[in-house]
Amino acid sequence: MSATEPSKPTPPVPTPPRVPTPPRMPAPAAAAPAAPVVPVAPVASADSANFGRVAEDGTVEVCEGDEWRVVGQYPDGTSDEALAYYVRKFDDLAFKVHTLEQRHQAGGASASDLTTQAKRLVDDVTGAAAVGDLASLRERLDTLTGTLAEASEAEAQQAKALVDAAIAERTLLVDAIEQIAARDLSKVQWKQVTAEVTALFDTWQAQQQSGPRLPKGISQQLWKRFRDARSVVDKSRRSFYAELDETHKHARSEKNQLIERAEALAPKGVDGIPAYRNLLDEWKASGRAGRKADDALWARFKAAGDALYAARAEQSAAEEAESAPKIEAKNALLDEAKAVADESNIKQARALLTRIQRQWDEIGRVFPREKERALDDKLRTVEQSLKSREEVDWKRNNPETKARANDMSQQLLDTITKLEAERDAAENAGDAKALKEATEALEARKAWLSALEG
Structure with a gap:
């Protein structure tokens, strides 16, 4: 209230x-x-x-x-x-x-x-x-x-x-x-190792950000071990790439010198190609200069070589154009050379081939070289075939060979006459064994005589 x-x-x-x-x-x-x-x-x-x-x-x-x-x-x-x-x-x-x-x-x-x-x-x-x-x-x-x-x-x-x-x-x-x-860090693939270490460090950071808070002492101890190991790897990696940079620098210097020498060959044209090939061997032995640098340096070196080979291509094209009539003439001679094998008279065959060879040499060399080698190989086949026929004919008609053959033939004829008498005697005497032996020996001597005369 x-x-x-x-x-x-x-x-x-x-x-x-x-x-x-x-x-x-x-x-x-x-x-x-x-x-x-x-x-x-x-x-x-x-x-x-x-x-x-x-x-x-x-x-x-x-x-x-x-x-x-x-x-x-x-x-x-x-x-x-x-x-x-x-x-x-x-x-x-x-x-x-x-x-x-x-x-x-x-x-x-x-x-x-x-x-x-x-x-x-x-x-x-x-x-x-x-x-x-x-x-x-x-x-x-x-x-x-x-x-x-x-x-x-x-x-x-x-x-x-x-x-x-x-x-x-x-x-x-x-x-x-x-x-x-x-690891032996002097022998590792650094691209792979760097990726492994980066992945481990990223995982460490992810766990540190999203994981529970660790006791300070344990956390510091683990981080010190991780950091020290990472420092060892990083130190070796920096040392490796420092040495690699020095190697690349030296290779760049060598390759620049090779490029200057290759470019100096340009006035020689085709005659400069052998020297360029020697420079190419030195280029391969000069080592790596780094991917980007290598690509640029190789482009310059190759351009110098391309100029020489372009001159050779022009020369080859001119020579090939000049050789076209010669190639046609040699192909015509090869058609004539087919008659050498058909000629039964060896002396006439040799005369035909000698004329063809003389005309072949008068035509002269042709280009490209591969075409010339192919034509020469075809003519050489005809030459080898005739040479084989000549060797067989010489052996057959050689007086010494004939004398030896006649002497051997006479010996075989005498042996055959003797064996025929032995065969007849064995047959009359009914001596089967002697008959068999005489008959086999007689057939063998007749076969030898046939081969010698044939």
């Missing part, structure tokens, strides 16, 4: 209306120890308001457990407004507790983070300047913090497992790069 309403017989501190789970009211003497007791106005109708009361001077109290405590003053409004103000503060706290409970039930939020928020809410609820069931709110928070403690323990174990796994993964990376650093 307000200060203007008539007084009613009430106790010094009135008891608020009962609620479904009413708080235990304190004795009147415990409400305000020293100050005089002031009558309070009726409480608000909401459930939370049932836990509060407002004194005549605007002092607002909340019932928390078995005791009432002052939460503040609201002197410039009605008791309902005073209670509503402090109920809203309670509702804010209740909303925060409810939200925290929902976040925990929904999952996804860190239990340790929720525990930190819950502890802050416990501090906010404890002695809060609010009107409502603070004891129940505190019980909910106690239940939530207990649940969160278990979840935090599980999270800690999971986090430890993740850290252990990350340490194992980082250790594998360290072992891998240390194995690379332990």
Whole structure:
């Protein structure tokens, strides 16, 4: 009731209306120890308001457990407004507790983070300047913090497992790069090794960014091993490419000199080709100058050679044009040479071939050389065939050969006459064995004689 309403017989501190789970009211003497007791106005109708009361001077109290405590003053409004103000503060706290409970039930939020928020809410609820069931709110928070403690323990174990796994993964990376650093780096393919090291470093960075945070000591130890091994590889790689650059520089110098010498051959034309071929051998032995430099240098060197070979091509074309009538004439002689094989008289065949050979030489050389070799090979075949016939004829008509053949023929005739007599004697005597031997020997001598005469 307000200060203007008539007084009613009430106790010094009135008891608020009962609620479904009413708080235990304190004795009147415990409400305000020293100050005089002031009558309070009726409480608000909401459930939370049932836990509060407002004194005549605007002092607002909340019932928390078995005791009432002052939460503040609201002197410039009605008791309902005073209670509503402090109920809203309670509702804010209740909303925060409810939200925290929902976040925990929904999952996804860190239990340790929720525990930190819950502890802050416990501090906010404890002695809060609010009107409502603070004891129940505190019980909910106690239940939530207990649940969160278990979840935090599980999270800690999971986090430890993740850290252990990350340490194992980082250790594998360290072992891998240390194995690379332990190789004979003077014999490796640096393109492949560089790709391997880059892949390991990228994996290390990805794990560092997305993986769990490792203990500082372990992290520093692993990174030092990784960094040291990587430095060994990088140092060898820089040394290799420095030496390679020096090699390329030397090769570029040599090839530039070869290009100058090749370009100086241009006035010689076709006669410069042998010298250019020697320069080409030196070019192959000069080593690599780097891909881009090699391509450019080779283009210049090749252009110098192309000029020489172009001159030779022009000369060959002119010579081939000049040789066309000669080729036609030699093909005509080859047609005539076919009669050499058909001529049965060897002396006449030789005379025909000699005339053809004389005319062949008078025609002279033809170009290209491949065409000349092909024509010469065809004439040489005719020459070889006639030569073979001449050798056979000479052996047959040689006086010494004839004398030896006649002498051998006479010997065979004498032997045949003797064997015929032996055969007849054996046949008359009925000696089958002697007859067989004489007959076989006689047939063999007759075959030899036939071969000698034939």
